[in-house]
Amino acid sequence: MRAATFQGKGDIDVRQMPDPAIVNPRDCIIEVTSTAICGSDLHLYDGVIPGVAKDDILGHEFMGRVVATGKESTLEVGQRVVVPFTIFCGQCFHCSEQRYSNCDNSCPVEDQEVAEKAFGHPMAGMFGYSHLTGGFAGGQAEYVRIPYSDVVPLVVPEDIPDERLLFLSDILPTGWMAALNAEIAPGDTIAVWGCGPVGLFAILSAFQQKAGRVIAIDGVKGRLDMAEQLGAEPVNFHETDILDALKQMTGGVGPDAVIDAVGMEAHGFAIDNIADRIKQTVGIGQDRAHVLRQAIMACRKGGRVSVPGVYGGKADLFPLGALMQKGLQLRTGQTHVRRFTAELLDLIERDVIDPSFLISHRLPLDEAATGYRNFRDHQDEWIKVVMHP
Amino acid sequence: MTIANWARYGLAATLATAAGGVLIYRRKPGINHDAAPARSARHRRRFGDYRVTGATVTIRATPEQIRACWQGNAQLWSALEYLPFPEGNQPDLLLPPSELRDMASRPLLTRIVAEREDELIAWRSEGEGHADMHGRLRFRDNGSKGTAVEVIMAVRPQHFASAWKTEAMMAEALKLGLLRDLRRMKMLIETGEIATARMRPDAA
Numbered sequence: 001m002r003a004a005t006f007q008g009k010g011d012i013d014v015r016q017m018p019d020p021a022i023v024n025p026r027d028c029i030i031e032v033t034s035t036a037i038c039g040s041d042l043h044l045y046d047g048v049i050p051g052v053a054k055d056d057i058l059g060h061e062f063m064g065r066v067v068a069t070g071k072e073s074t075l076e077v078g079q080r081v082v083v084p085f086t087i088f089c090g091q092c093f094h095c096s097e098q099r100y101s102n103c104d105n106s107c108p109v110e111d112q113e114v115a116e117k118a119f120g121h122p123m124a125g126m127f128g129y130s131h132l133t134g135g136f137a138g139g140q141a142e143y144v145r146i147p148y149s150d151v152v153p154l155v156v157p158e159d160i161p162d163e164r165l166l167f168l169s170d171i172l173p174t175g176w177m178a179a180l181n182a183e184i185a186p187g188d189t190i191a192v193w194g195c196g197p198v199g200l201f202a203i204l205s206a207f208q209q210k211a212g213r214v215i216a217i218d219g220v221k222g223r224l225d226m227a228e229q230l231g232a233e234p235v236n237f238h239e240t241d242i243l244d245a246l247k248q249m250t251g252g253v254g255p256d257a258v259i260d261a262v263g264m265e266a267h268g269f270a271i272d273n274i275a276d277r278i279k280q281t282v283g284i285g286q287d288r289a290h291v292l293r294q295a296i297m298a299c300r301k302g303g304r305v306s307v308p309g310v311y312g313g314k315a316d317l318f319p320l321g322a323l324m325q326k327g328l329q330l331r332t333g334q335t336h337v338r339r340f341t342a343e344l345l346d347l348i349e350r351d352v353i354d355p356s357f358l359i360s361h362r363l364p365l366d367e368a369a370t371g372y373r374n375f376r377d378h379q380d381e382w383i384k385v386v387m388h389p
Numbered sequence: 390m391t392i393a394n395w396a397r398y399g400l401a402a403t404l405a406t407a408a409g410g411v412l413i414y415r416r417k418p419g420i421n422h423d424a425a426p427a428r429s430a431r432h433r434r435r436f437g438d439y440r441v442t443g444a445t446v447t448i449r450a451t452p453e454q455i456r457a458c459w460q461g462n463a464q465l466w467s468a469l470e471y472l473p474f475p476e477g478n479q480p481d482l483l484l485p486p487s488e489l490r491d492m493a494s495r496p497l498l499t500r501i502v503a504e505r506e507d508e509l510i511a512w513r514s515e516g517e518g519h520a521d522m523h524g525r526l527r528f529r530d531n532g533s534k535g536t537a538v539e540v541i542m543a544v545r546p547q548h549f550a551s552a553w554k555t556e557a558m559m560a561e562a563l564k565l566g567l568l569r570d571l572r573r574m575k576m577l578i579e580t581g582e583i584a585t586a587r588m589r590p591d592a593a
Contacts, residue, residue: 021589024582072581089580093449093534105576108584109569125584136586145588148580 002389003057003141004368009047012369017057020137020145025072028149030081034162035062035139035365037385038085038170039196040263040310042376044129048264048280049312051114051130059128060085061169062139063162066149074150081153083146084337085170087125087136090151100124101334106147107134118313124334139169140368142389154341157349163356163386164348167201172355173340174308175201175261179209181306181331182257187212191246191255191298192232193291195223197358197384198308199261203232204353206259215249217242219267222380226358237268246298254300263309266290272317286313296322307332358384365389434560436543439523442560443541444568448575452507452528452536458578459526468573468583471566472540473499473512473524483512488566489522499524520559521545538574540567 003017020029038061043049063082066075075081088095088103095103103124107115112122115132125147128138137144146153156165175198182190190206192199195218206214207230216227217235224234235245246255264287266273272290279285292307296319299305305328323330347353360383363371371385434441448455458465460475466486473483483499499522503511507528514522524542531537542563546556576583 018589023585023587023590026580026582089576089584091449091579092575093447096449105580106584108586109572109576111586112572113565125586134584134586137588147584 001142002365003137004059004365004387005054006044006052006056006058007054010045010373012045012058012372014366014368015055017055017137017141020143022068022070023145024147025070026148026150027070028066028073028075028146028153029068030064030083030144030146030153031067032062032064032139032142032144032389033080034064034166035059035141035387035389036166036169036171037061037140037368037371037375037387039198041128041372043264043310043312045372045376046265048286049130049132049310050286051132051135053131053135056131056135057128057137057141059138059140060126061166061171062127062144063156063166063169064139064144067143069149072150075153075155080156080158081146082156082165082168082341083127083139083144083153084168084173084341085126085129086334086337087127087134087147087152088338089148095151098336098339099333100336100338102336111135126334140365140387140389142365152338154338154345156345160348161356163359164354165345166386167197167355167358168337168341168344168348170335170337171197171358172201172344173337174198174335175203176205176208176340176344177333177335178202178259178261178306178308179205179211181304181308181333182206182259183304183329183331184209184211184257186210188256189213189215189250190257190259191215191217191295192227192259192261193217193295194261194263194309195220195227195234196261196379199223199259200226200230200358200383201355202259202261202308203227203230207231208347208353215246215255220379223383226383242294243298250300254298254303256300257304257306258295258299259306260292260295260309262291263307264288264311264313270294275317276315285316287311287315289315289318293317293319296328299326299328301326303328305330308335359386361385363387439521439543439545440556440560441541441543442564442567443539444564444571445537445539446568446571446575447531447534447537448578449535450578455528455536455538455574455578456507458574462577464583465574465577468577469570471542471563472526472570472574485514486570488562538571540571542567 001019005015007013044052066079086101087106088100089105092104101124106125111131111134116122123133125134127136190211192202195216203214214232216232218224219238228234266288276288365387374382375385466474469486470488473485476482476484481501498515499512501512509527511525522544527539529537
């Protein structure tokens with residue numbers, strides 16, 4: 001089969017790889033019909049996530065049709081499914097509480113130790129990501145092996161096009177969980193850093209969850225325009241001081257909740273960000289946490305800080321004093337995708353939301369390298385890339 | 390070479406020989422079934438001459454279910470690296486997995502020395518290996534999370550292998566291997582399979 005593979009920092013190549021097969025009884029194999037490049041794929045592309053190996057198949061946003069099933073899979077050949085990026089067993093303590101991205105069992109034991117050293121505990125498995133999360137082959141390919149196929153994939157209706165369903169695999173539930181983690185009360189003012197796909201879905205979700213105002217912060221005009229179309233008030237960090245602007249816009253109070261939808265690759269020329277970038281470049285630091293620092297400083301006293309943005313290491317100059325002294329609540333985590341998919345599918349089926357507005361470019365899988373390069377380098381126009389193998 | 394140099398080299402050689410002798414000489418352990426250190430040592434790096442290590446996981450199952458898997462699941466046995474498992478025909482004997490056998494450098498007879506139903510199974514190695522090993526598998530209720538399964542092993546390398554570094558390496562390998570073994574057992578019991586990222590059954 002053909003698959004988009006990681007060949008090194010900034011180097012993606014579509015290569016011929018072995019077809020997957022059933023390995024465990026709960027597996028299924030799907031033929032991918034649509035797949036997308038995610039903002040967190042760019043962390044791999046930029047080489048800032050450790051544990052990615054040459055020839056790893058990328059991609060954790062995908063959907064397709066079942067073509068083979070293991071003897072304990074409950075799926076049937078021909079069924080159409082969206083596959084959450086977090087792999088989970090459905091039976092461990094964490095899965096029993098719907099914290100699927102904390103699953104104890106889905107990451108192979110051989111790959112658990114590095115994550116355990118870095119984070120204190122091993123992580124759940126994920127498709128197409130680092131070997132810290134199992135090194136599972138991803139969905140930017142013609143076929144994918146899906147473990148625990150009796151619980152992981154979401155069977156979807158035939159009459160809704162791929163492009164409206166695809167983002168149930170990651171970014172739509174991620175935006176939704178980000179808004180839930182912000183514990184929005186009706187009428188609240190929410191500030192969202194980052195108007196990439198997750199940020200835009202966080203804005204959409206915040207309004208769905210009855211936010212009164214959403215302030216969208218980014219440095220890319222095209223993305224701010226999209227946020228504005230969703231009803232948010234755009235603020236360009238290249239043109240204004242964010243802390244001043246937020247205080248002024250909220251009558252000196254600050255936003256009730258803040259959402260960091262940027263993560264470890266913050267942009268801009270703030271001094272702390274320049275220092276982070278130098279540390280990241282020379283390999284003595286991993287996270288450019290400028291946005292998180294700023295969000296904590298901006299949040300109102302007693303407010304909530306929601307962090308869907310991906311971080312992978314340690315950050316210094318972290319405003320722990322502000323977090324404590326203002327009594328903020330910090331909530332974060334990889335998305336427990338499957339917890340939210342039924343509710344979000346219902347919103348899509350009822351035409352309450354149509355996530356396909358995000359798609360800016362459609363490419364064949366063979367042009368994955370172009371998609372990655374432009375998604376990173378031309379953020380004004382390349383908002384979301386969908387590929388069809 | 391001057392007499393002074395001869396004296397200097399002689400003194401150095403004497404000191405090196407004495408240091409080596411101290412490292413090499415270790416009192417041969419007498420086997421006392423009631424003093425198996427893994428039965429009493431917890432949260433300690435050393436117990437007398439033994440290096441102690443171990444691992445703990447919580448499994449969503451009862452002690453009986455966990456014990457049944459350990460005693461009767463061939464898929465688990467083939468995946469184990471360090472945790473001994475029951476020998477089918479003789480109820481008080483355990484078979485050491487390959488890594489543990491390699492560590493001891495020869496087949497290691499391992500005999501159950503204590504057993505309390507749903508609570509504890511303790512064993513010790515017998516015979517002349519390069520390491521004397523004691524172990525214990527213990528079950529504790531962990532509330533709604535399941536049953537905590539703790540394995541403690543105490544290892545005492547013998548003869549030339551008793552240098553501190555070798556002992557530390559053995560303990561580290563054991564710690565890692567036992568944790569992997571317990572996690573494989575947890576996966577099998579909770580999910581019915583052992584997680585793998587392999588794309589094909591025949592892939593490495």
